[in-house]
Amino acid sequence: MIEIDRVTKRYGTTTVVDDVSLTIPPGGVTALVGANGAGKSTLLSIIGRTLRPEAGTVRVDGLDVAKTPGATLARRLSILRQENQVAVRITVRELVEFGRFPYSGGRLTREDLDHVDRAIEYLQLEQFANRPLDRLSGGQRQRAFIAMVLCQDTDYMLLDEPLNNLDMRHAAQTMTLIRQMAKDLQKTIVVVIHDINFAAFHADRIVAMKDGRIVADGSPQSIITPGTLKDVFEIDVPVHEVAGRPLAVYFA
Amino acid sequence: MAAGVSTDIRGGMNRPPRATRWARTIDGRALTVLALALLVITSFGSLFIGVSDVTPLDVLRLDNSDHQTRVFIESRVPRLMAILLSGSAMSVSGLIMQTLVRNRFVAPSTAGTVSSASLGLVVASIWFGSASIFLKMSIAVLFAMVGTLVFLALVQRMKHADIIVVPLIGIMFGGVVQATATFFAFKYDLLQSLNAWINGDFSGTLRGRYELLYLVGALTAVTYLFANRFTLVGMGREFAINLGVHFERVLYGGLCLVSLVSAVVVVVVGSIPFLGLVVPNLVTMAMGDNLRRVLPATAISGAFFVLVCDILSRTIRYPYEVPVGSIVGVGGGLVFIILVLRSRSVGN
The missing domain is CATH 3.40.50.300 (P-loop containing nucleotide triphosphate hydrolases)
Structure with missing residues (x-):
């Protein structure tokens, strides 16, 4: 609540x-x-x-x-703001992995990787997983960020x-x-x-x-x-x- | 022209597709290992370049009274270590700074950090002339930190800071600080010392006079532990806070670390222009912005870049030396101009 x-x-x-x-x-x-x-x-x-x-x-x-x-x-609790940085050259997968930062501080465990895979799958981003954010369309990028907060599992x-x-x-x-x-x-x-x-x-x-x-x-x-x-x-x-x-x- | 200008202070907004080639090609790890091998080979070679003719065989004799062995231990090895440590440290500092400040053209040399450190050294020499090098260095570190924070405060006051304007402000701010340093150096007859701090040079690196750089090497290694936090802060304040990162602590802590490293390098070697700017830009262009991934490659490339420049500086006018800063300045300056032109012209 x-x-x-x-x-x-x-x-x-x-x-x-x-x-x-x-x-x-x-x-x-x-x-x-x-x-x-x-x-x-x-x-x-x-x-x-x-x-x-x-x-x-x-x-x-x-x-x-x-x-x-x-x-x-x-x-x-996760918060996603509109003005998300797309200037940072990271891949969709790297972005989604950041969602696990509160849990493992960057050293991803097996469980973290499962969360990452599930979030990418849920947002149907499999084919873009290794693409840099700046080479996605607006809609794809929005999904990538939502995948990240989903991966945060709050x-x-x-x-x-x-x-x-x-x-x-x-x-x-x-x-x-x-x-x-x-x-x-x-x-x-x-x-x-x-x-x-x-x-x-x-x-x-x-x-x-x-x-x-x-x-x-x-x-x-x-x-x-x-x-x-x-x-x-x-x-x-x-x-x-x-x-x-x-x-x-x-x-x- | 103006169409390509981003209102974001970060530089990556307008990149050509070419710049993102990294994502679909080579494995970053393989590249890093390759670079490391190249660095080791070049390092080994550099040990046997110089006025005194030293061969690997001379060293193997392990005779301490031998002239060649002494040159090797007293000068060649310290010089190599100083190059590797300061080259990697300044490149990593530049990488961290451009990430934290969110602008690709911000580095210790374009943010007033280096100038502030040299002002600190002038001040320390005037009022604490007889003090130990450690105290002088501490004062330089303090000045570097304050200078960097002043720069950050200036940038944060700008509402829609253009990507090029931000480093320009830093360069101007650094110019003012540098001029102040020159004024006092002139007045107190310290111009020669100031010149040594401004122009990086490894020809004076001898055993007993470079060891502080190991501290810098250790700090550079420590930054790897915080690589993820730096990247997250670089993604933006809210992004970082959302993931539980203490934004302000990482931002200011990171900048203090960068100031510390830069000041120590200035004290021991002198400033090496463009290094913290060019190397991180080239590496991130090839490998992306995830610090965890690019930090080792940046350290290796920085060391390699300085090493090659130093070898050039030793051989170009053999048996005389050109200050390594001049070589880095020419090469780095050219790359810098190309980078700026690219970031400006894309999007038209």
Whole structure:
């Protein structure tokens, strides 16, 4: 369980995350949505302990992320940011192997190698395993990084805008994969998404943020409504039901 | 031109496909073993190059009173060891620095580290003139560390640092430090000493005057243990923290280690230009950026590069010597220009 307790983060005089409390129980996909600058990514970074809040605490399975040793936490919680380095010339396999660093510090055991093989297989990267990251397409590279965090084998995975810069097909594949990981591997996944329709179709729960606060929290059906979307994004969005899910038509 | 410029301060963004040939060809380990064999053979040969005519047979006689044997023990072996130790140490330092700072053109010589060390030596000579070499060296190490951290602070203040601008800042910063050192050296009549620290040279390497380099060799070996951490830090702060690496500790610890190694090399040998820049770039171009894999090859290549340059410096004007720094500077400078041009032109 992830327990966020009255977390506040400021940059200068701007409050980016404002006294947020939230509990995410184990299992399922939780989508963080909101306009640019709403504080979603900042909140995710605070949970993933890459940012320190001015106030408040985050606990993962009872462990305070600000106080627990990094290596301990790295076996329970992983965070994947969008701006991943592709400039480093390493192969897909080397990248995925880094996912085992919290366990063996680089001296890979038989078990580690099994994890690496499974992660590469799960993401269907076998044919690219020995290819350098800078020679992959955007979608392949995204899969390679997801394979790395999968290899890290944590119960909780935080993904910051994993669909950025992906085309329709790869975005849909990635989102399906995320849901599949939550279901098959019992992961608890928190994902920051820009496109609310991806959240509507794939998330179990949607948490909407605005100006650093949580303004709506619930199932896709309860969040993706014209009224709530108006509150969150300040635009009028008609919502239609497609395949049993709400679809926001925000193109007009 | 501008189209190829990355906003990332790291240099690898715009590489031609050619640069990634390593992934599908040769086994890195085989290459490393081959390089090591080549290094051993060349090392052996270098022992018998010099004004005094020493042959392997002379040495085998093991007669200590013999002139040839003494030249061998007092000069040739120390010289070789100094070359191997400083060549590998400076190359590995450059590799670690470019990884940590995330820019391929940052090395101790382009980040103000080396200049700061020589300023430290000038300061030490002025105020602690009679102090032991060890104290002077400690002061040089301290200056090198502070200089490197100042450089890092400068770079971190730049929001979208261009790959070329970062080392440029370092070179300018180093220039200011160097000028300060020259000013004081001029004022206190230390120009000759300063010149010796600026221009690396092995002709003065004798038994009893190079042994500090073994410390450097040991430190270089130790870096292998942290190779993975350095690579992870090079992948980015969040990437490293996610995997449980203490980002700041590794970053600053690594840079201090690099400063320490550079300062000791400056004290004993003098600065060898471009070494920490060129060798790591060529090796990573061929073998990728996983430090665990490229670190041994970088150490071997660095030693080999300096050794070849030193042999050239000894034979080019035989029986006189050209400072090895000049040879490295010419060769390394050319390679550096090619590297910069390549990184700039790709992507158009």
